[in-house]
Amino acid sequence: MKILITGVAGFIGSNLAHSLLKRNFTVIGIDNLSYGVKDQIPKGVIFHKIDIRDKNISQLFEKVDYVFHLAAKNCITDCQENPLETFDINVNGTINIFDAALKNNVKKVIYAESSAVYEGSKVLPSKESDIAPESIYAISKITTNLIAKDYFKTKGLITTGLRYFNVYGPRQDYRRTIPPVFSAFIINLLNNKRPTIFGDGSKKRDFIYVDDVNRFHLMCIENADTNNDIFNIGSGKNYSIKSIYKNITDILNLDIKPIFGQNFDFEAQENLANIDKAQKIGWSPKVSLSNGLKKSIDYIKEHVI
Ligand SMILES: NC(=O)c1ccc[n+]([C@@H]2O[C@H](COP(=O)([O-])OP(=O)(O)OC[C@H]3O[C@@H](n4cnc5c(N)ncnc54)[C@H](O)[C@@H]3O)[C@@H](O)[C@H]2O)c1
Known part of the structure:
Protein backbone atom coordinates (compact mmCIF):
# COMPACT_ATOMS: atom_id res chain seq x y z
CA MET A 1 0.00 0.00 0.00
CA LYS A 2 1.26 3.48 -0.91
CA ILE A 3 0.59 6.30 1.53
CA LEU A 4 1.35 9.99 1.04
CA ILE A 5 1.86 12.29 4.03
CA THR A 6 1.91 16.10 3.77
CA GLY A 7 3.80 17.80 6.60
CA VAL A 8 6.09 14.76 6.93
CA ALA A 9 8.92 16.80 8.48
CA GLY A 10 6.66 17.94 11.30
CA PHE A 11 5.91 16.36 14.65
CA ILE A 12 2.82 14.26 13.87
CA GLY A 13 3.80 13.57 10.24
CA SER A 14 7.24 12.19 11.12
CA ASN A 15 5.77 9.96 13.84
CA LEU A 16 3.10 8.72 11.44
CA ALA A 17 5.72 8.00 8.76
CA HIS A 18 7.74 6.02 11.31
CA SER A 19 4.73 3.89 12.28
CA LEU A 20 3.70 3.25 8.64
CA LEU A 21 7.25 2.27 7.60
CA LYS A 22 7.35 -0.24 10.47
CA ARG A 23 4.29 -1.86 8.87
CA ASN A 24 6.01 -1.97 5.47
CA PHE A 25 3.87 0.64 3.73
CA THR A 26 5.51 2.68 0.97
CA VAL A 27 5.58 6.24 2.32
CA ILE A 28 5.81 9.34 0.15
CA GLY A 29 6.46 12.48 2.19
CA ILE A 30 5.82 16.10 1.24
CA ASP A 31 6.93 19.20 3.12
CA ASN A 32 8.19 22.69 2.24
CA LEU A 33 10.36 22.70 5.39
CA SER A 34 8.91 26.04 6.51
CA TYR A 35 8.58 24.78 10.09
CA GLY A 36 9.62 21.14 9.83
CA VAL A 37 13.21 19.97 9.69
CA LYS A 38 14.67 17.42 7.28
CA ASP A 39 16.47 15.39 9.93
CA GLN A 40 13.08 14.55 11.49
CA ILE A 41 11.99 12.60 8.40
CA PRO A 42 12.50 8.88 9.00
CA LYS A 43 14.84 7.00 6.66
CA GLY A 44 12.80 5.12 4.06
CA VAL A 45 10.40 7.98 3.29
CA ILE A 46 10.43 9.04 -0.38
CA PHE A 47 10.70 12.77 0.29
CA HIS A 48 9.74 15.70 -1.96
CA LYS A 49 10.37 19.28 -0.87
CA ILE A 50 7.30 21.00 -2.28
CA ASP A 51 4.60 23.40 -1.14
CA ILE A 52 1.08 21.99 -0.78
CA ARG A 53 -0.17 24.90 -2.91
CA ASP A 54 2.01 23.88 -5.87
CA LYS A 55 -0.20 23.11 -8.89
CA ASN A 56 2.20 20.35 -10.04
CA ILE A 57 1.79 18.41 -6.82
CA SER A 58 -0.74 15.97 -8.29
CA GLN A 59 1.94 14.04 -10.21
CA LEU A 60 3.28 12.84 -6.83
CA PHE A 61 -0.11 11.26 -6.05
CA GLU A 62 0.12 8.64 -8.81
CA LYS A 63 -0.93 5.18 -7.53
CA VAL A 64 -1.27 6.52 -3.97
CA ASP A 65 -3.90 4.66 -1.92
CA TYR A 66 -4.32 6.99 1.07
CA VAL A 67 -3.30 10.56 1.86
CA PHE A 68 -2.69 11.99 5.33
CA HIS A 69 -2.86 15.76 4.94
CA LEU A 70 -1.12 17.28 7.98
CA ALA A 71 0.79 20.27 6.55
CA ALA A 72 -0.52 23.57 7.86
CA LYS A 73 0.38 26.99 9.15
CA ASN A 74 -0.28 26.34 12.81
CA CYS A 75 1.49 28.88 15.01
CA ILE A 76 -1.59 30.65 16.43
CA THR A 77 0.04 34.09 16.87
CA ASP A 78 1.59 33.94 13.39
CA CYS A 79 -1.80 32.93 11.90
CA GLN A 80 -3.48 35.83 13.70
CA GLU A 81 -0.96 38.29 12.23
CA ASN A 82 -1.09 36.80 8.73
CA PRO A 83 -4.68 35.81 7.91
CA LEU A 84 -4.24 35.90 4.13
CA GLU A 85 -1.26 33.55 4.19
CA THR A 86 -2.98 31.32 6.77
CA PHE A 87 -6.01 30.86 4.54
CA ASP A 88 -3.82 30.41 1.49
CA ILE A 89 -1.91 27.53 3.11
CA ASN A 90 -4.60 25.95 5.27
CA VAL A 91 -7.61 26.36 2.96
CA ASN A 92 -6.30 26.75 -0.62
CA GLY A 93 -3.52 24.26 0.13
CA THR A 94 -6.10 21.74 1.35
CA ILE A 95 -8.23 22.26 -1.78
CA ASN A 96 -5.12 21.61 -3.90
CA ILE A 97 -4.50 18.35 -1.99
CA PHE A 98 -8.16 17.28 -2.33
CA ASP A 99 -8.04 18.00 -6.10
CA ALA A 100 -4.81 16.03 -6.54
CA ALA A 101 -6.39 13.12 -4.62
CA LEU A 102 -9.50 13.18 -6.82
CA LYS A 103 -7.45 13.34 -10.01
CA ASN A 104 -5.50 10.22 -8.96
CA ASN A 105 -8.43 8.21 -7.56
CA VAL A 106 -6.99 8.18 -4.04
CA LYS A 107 -9.20 6.02 -1.80
CA LYS A 108 -9.38 8.55 1.00
CA VAL A 109 -7.82 11.72 2.44
CA ILE A 110 -7.37 11.87 6.21
CA TYR A 111 -6.84 15.53 7.14
CA ALA A 112 -5.83 17.38 10.30
CA GLU A 113 -8.32 19.65 11.94
CA SER A 114 -7.88 20.99 15.47
CA SER A 115 -9.49 21.21 18.90
CA ALA A 116 -8.98 24.98 18.50
CA VAL A 117 -12.40 24.97 16.81
CA TYR A 118 -13.93 24.63 20.32
CA GLU A 119 -12.03 27.65 21.76
CA GLY A 120 -15.17 29.83 22.14
CA SER A 121 -17.41 27.09 23.52
CA LYS A 122 -18.27 26.88 27.21
CA VAL A 123 -19.33 23.22 26.92
CA LEU A 124 -16.86 20.73 28.41
CA PRO A 125 -16.01 18.07 27.44
CA SER A 126 -16.41 19.24 23.83
CA LYS A 127 -18.37 17.07 21.43
CA GLU A 128 -17.69 17.24 17.69
CA SER A 129 -20.79 19.45 17.29
CA ASP A 130 -19.75 22.10 19.86
CA ILE A 131 -17.80 24.21 17.38
CA ALA A 132 -17.07 27.87 18.20
CA PRO A 133 -13.92 28.97 16.36
CA GLU A 134 -12.67 32.46 17.24
CA SER A 135 -9.10 32.70 15.92
CA ILE A 136 -7.91 32.86 12.31
CA TYR A 137 -6.21 29.46 12.75
CA ALA A 138 -9.40 27.79 14.05
CA ILE A 139 -11.56 29.43 11.36
CA SER A 140 -9.18 28.16 8.67
CA LYS A 141 -9.35 24.64 10.15
CA ILE A 142 -13.17 24.51 10.33
CA THR A 143 -13.30 25.74 6.73
CA THR A 144 -11.39 22.63 5.62
CA ASN A 145 -14.15 20.54 7.21
CA LEU A 146 -16.83 22.43 5.26
CA ILE A 147 -14.85 21.91 2.04
CA ALA A 148 -14.46 18.18 2.78
CA LYS A 149 -18.26 17.91 3.16
CA ASP A 150 -18.79 19.71 -0.14
CA TYR A 151 -16.17 17.58 -1.93
CA PHE A 152 -17.94 14.40 -0.82
CA LYS A 153 -21.36 15.68 -1.85
CA THR A 154 -20.37 17.11 -5.20
CA LYS A 155 -17.32 15.03 -6.22
CA GLY A 156 -17.45 11.86 -4.09
CA LEU A 157 -14.11 12.39 -2.30
CA ILE A 158 -13.94 10.24 0.85
CA THR A 159 -12.29 11.93 3.83
CA THR A 160 -11.85 11.69 7.60
CA GLY A 161 -11.19 14.80 9.66
CA LEU A 162 -9.13 14.45 12.84
CA ARG A 163 -9.65 17.01 15.56
CA TYR A 164 -6.44 16.54 17.52
CA PHE A 165 -6.25 17.91 21.05
CA ASN A 166 -2.73 18.50 22.49
CA VAL A 167 -0.57 15.80 20.98
CA TYR A 168 2.78 15.14 22.67
CA GLY A 169 5.65 12.65 22.47
CA ASP A 206 -6.23 17.51 27.21
CA PHE A 207 -2.94 15.82 26.26
CA ILE A 208 -2.81 12.75 24.03
CA TYR A 209 0.31 10.66 23.39
CA VAL A 210 1.34 10.41 19.74
CA ASP A 211 1.28 6.57 19.64
CA ASP A 212 -2.41 6.66 20.58
CA VAL A 213 -2.98 9.12 17.74
CA ASN A 214 -1.17 6.77 15.35
CA ARG A 215 -3.46 3.90 16.32
CA PHE A 216 -6.38 6.05 15.18
CA HIS A 217 -4.51 6.92 11.98
CA LEU A 218 -4.30 3.19 11.18
CA MET A 219 -8.01 2.78 11.89
CA CYS A 220 -8.70 5.47 9.31
CA ILE A 221 -7.11 3.19 6.71
CA GLU A 222 -8.72 -0.01 7.90
CA ASN A 223 -12.17 0.98 9.16
CA ALA A 224 -14.86 2.37 6.83
CA ASP A 225 -16.80 3.64 9.86
CA THR A 226 -14.40 6.58 9.85
CA ASN A 227 -15.41 7.63 6.31
CA ASN A 228 -16.81 11.14 5.79
CA ASP A 229 -16.82 11.95 9.45
CA ILE A 230 -14.84 13.95 11.98
CA PHE A 231 -13.41 12.64 15.27
CA ASN A 232 -12.05 14.17 18.46
CA ILE A 233 -8.66 12.67 19.23
CA GLY A 234 -7.88 13.44 22.86
CA SER A 235 -7.50 11.52 26.11
CA GLY A 236 -10.78 12.64 27.71
CA ALA A 273 -12.31 16.14 24.53
CA ASN A 274 -15.48 14.13 24.50
CA ILE A 275 -14.12 10.97 22.84
CA ASP A 276 -17.36 8.93 22.77
CA LYS A 277 -17.49 8.94 18.98
CA ALA A 278 -13.98 7.51 18.49
CA GLN A 279 -14.56 5.02 21.32
CA LYS A 280 -17.76 3.77 19.69
CA ILE A 281 -15.78 2.56 16.68
CA GLY A 282 -13.22 0.78 18.87
CA TRP A 283 -10.46 3.29 19.65
CA SER A 284 -9.39 4.42 23.10
CA PRO A 285 -6.25 6.05 24.49
CA LYS A 286 -3.87 3.55 26.10
N1 LIG B 1 0.42 18.91 17.45
C1 LIG B 1 -0.79 19.15 17.94
O1 LIG B 1 -1.02 19.03 19.15
C2 LIG B 1 -1.92 19.53 17.02
C3 LIG B 1 -3.16 19.86 17.60
C4 LIG B 1 -4.21 20.21 16.75
C5 LIG B 1 -4.05 20.19 15.37
N2 LIG B 1 -2.83 19.87 14.84
C6 LIG B 1 -2.71 19.87 13.37
O2 LIG B 1 -2.05 18.68 12.98
C7 LIG B 1 -1.21 18.92 11.86
C8 LIG B 1 0.22 18.47 12.17
O3 LIG B 1 0.65 19.16 13.35
P1 LIG B 1 2.15 19.11 13.86
O4 LIG B 1 2.13 19.35 15.32
O5 LIG B 1 2.81 17.89 13.33
O6 LIG B 1 2.71 20.42 13.16
P2 LIG B 1 4.18 20.72 12.63
O7 LIG B 1 4.26 22.20 12.51
O8 LIG B 1 5.20 20.01 13.44
O9 LIG B 1 4.16 20.09 11.16
C9 LIG B 1 3.54 20.72 10.07
C10 LIG B 1 4.47 20.57 8.86
O10 LIG B 1 3.82 21.19 7.73
C11 LIG B 1 4.85 21.82 6.95
N3 LIG B 1 4.22 22.87 6.15
C12 LIG B 1 3.69 24.04 6.56
N4 LIG B 1 3.23 24.75 5.54
C13 LIG B 1 3.46 24.02 4.41
C14 LIG B 1 3.21 24.21 3.03
N5 LIG B 1 2.63 25.33 2.58
N6 LIG B 1 3.58 23.24 2.15
C15 LIG B 1 4.20 22.10 2.60
N7 LIG B 1 4.47 21.86 3.89
C16 LIG B 1 4.10 22.81 4.79
C17 LIG B 1 5.83 22.38 7.97
O11 LIG B 1 7.12 22.60 7.43
C18 LIG B 1 5.83 21.27 9.03
O12 LIG B 1 6.86 20.33 8.82
C19 LIG B 1 -1.33 20.40 11.54
O13 LIG B 1 -2.30 20.53 10.51
C20 LIG B 1 -1.85 21.01 12.82
O14 LIG B 1 -2.60 22.17 12.58
C21 LIG B 1 -1.77 19.54 15.63
Missing part, protein backbone atom coordinates in the same frame (compact mmCIF):
# COMPACT_ATOMS: atom_id res chain seq x y z
CA PRO A 170 8.96 12.04 20.68
CA ARG A 171 10.00 14.30 17.76
CA GLN A 172 8.24 17.42 19.07
CA ASP A 173 10.27 20.26 17.64
CA TYR A 174 12.20 21.82 20.48
CA ARG A 175 14.02 24.23 18.12
CA ARG A 176 11.05 26.57 17.56
CA THR A 177 10.84 30.11 18.92
CA ILE A 178 7.98 29.00 21.16
CA PRO A 179 8.58 25.24 21.58
CA PRO A 180 5.72 22.93 22.62
CA VAL A 181 5.21 23.01 26.38
CA PHE A 182 6.43 19.48 27.19
CA SER A 183 9.71 19.66 25.32
CA ALA A 184 10.34 23.23 26.54
CA PHE A 185 9.95 22.13 30.18
CA ILE A 186 11.94 18.92 29.83
CA ILE A 187 14.87 20.39 27.88
CA ASN A 188 15.26 23.41 30.17
CA LEU A 189 15.05 21.28 33.30
CA LEU A 190 17.58 18.77 31.98
CA ASN A 191 19.88 21.75 31.28
CA ASN A 192 19.31 23.06 34.83
CA LYS A 193 17.49 26.14 33.51
CA ARG A 194 14.20 27.56 34.81
CA PRO A 195 11.43 26.93 32.24
CA THR A 196 8.77 29.59 31.57
CA ILE A 197 5.09 28.93 32.21
CA PHE A 198 3.03 31.43 30.19
CA GLY A 199 0.28 32.75 32.48
CA ASP A 200 -0.23 31.41 36.01
CA GLY A 201 -0.21 27.73 35.01
CA SER A 202 -3.91 27.18 35.76
CA LYS A 203 -4.89 26.59 32.11
CA LYS A 204 -5.94 22.99 31.59
CA ARG A 205 -5.24 20.95 28.50
CA LYS A 237 -8.80 13.93 30.74
CA ASN A 238 -7.21 17.30 31.27
CA TYR A 239 -4.42 18.60 33.49
CA SER A 240 -3.26 22.09 34.44
CA ILE A 241 0.08 23.23 33.05
CA LYS A 242 1.27 23.65 36.66
CA SER A 243 0.52 20.00 37.44
CA ILE A 244 2.31 18.87 34.28
CA TYR A 245 5.32 20.88 35.42
CA LYS A 246 5.22 19.17 38.82
CA ASN A 247 4.89 15.74 37.21
CA ILE A 248 7.99 16.37 35.11
CA THR A 249 10.08 17.73 38.02
CA ASP A 250 8.99 14.73 40.14
CA ILE A 251 10.07 12.26 37.44
CA LEU A 252 13.40 14.08 37.04
CA ASN A 253 13.75 14.46 40.80
CA LEU A 254 14.56 18.17 40.45
CA ASP A 255 13.50 21.16 42.54
CA ILE A 256 13.65 24.00 40.01
CA LYS A 257 10.95 26.69 40.19
CA PRO A 258 9.43 27.93 36.90
CA ILE A 259 9.38 31.55 35.73
CA PHE A 260 5.83 32.82 35.19
CA GLY A 261 5.66 34.73 31.87
CA GLN A 262 3.11 36.71 29.89
CA ASN A 263 -0.42 35.27 29.67
CA PHE A 264 -1.82 34.70 26.17
CA ASP A 265 -5.41 35.99 26.44
CA PHE A 266 -6.45 34.43 23.14
CA GLU A 267 -5.90 30.94 24.51
CA ALA A 268 -8.87 29.09 26.03
CA GLN A 269 -8.65 28.52 29.79
CA GLU A 270 -9.47 24.85 29.38
CA ASN A 271 -9.96 22.20 26.75
CA LEU A 272 -11.24 18.67 27.15
CA VAL A 287 -0.83 5.58 27.22
CA SER A 288 -1.21 7.24 30.64
CA LEU A 289 0.18 10.73 31.14
CA SER A 290 2.96 9.51 33.46
CA ASN A 291 4.07 6.82 30.97
CA GLY A 292 3.87 9.26 28.06
CA LEU A 293 5.95 11.78 30.01
CA LYS A 294 8.58 9.16 30.87
CA LYS A 295 8.82 8.10 27.20
CA SER A 296 9.11 11.76 26.11
CA ILE A 297 11.86 12.39 28.68
CA ASP A 298 13.76 9.26 27.58
CA TYR A 299 13.57 10.37 23.94
CA ILE A 300 14.86 13.86 24.74
CA LYS A 301 17.69 12.45 26.89
CA GLU A 302 18.72 10.12 24.07
CA HIS A 303 18.27 12.38 21.03
CA VAL A 304 18.45 15.99 22.16
CA ILE A 305 20.52 16.52 25.28
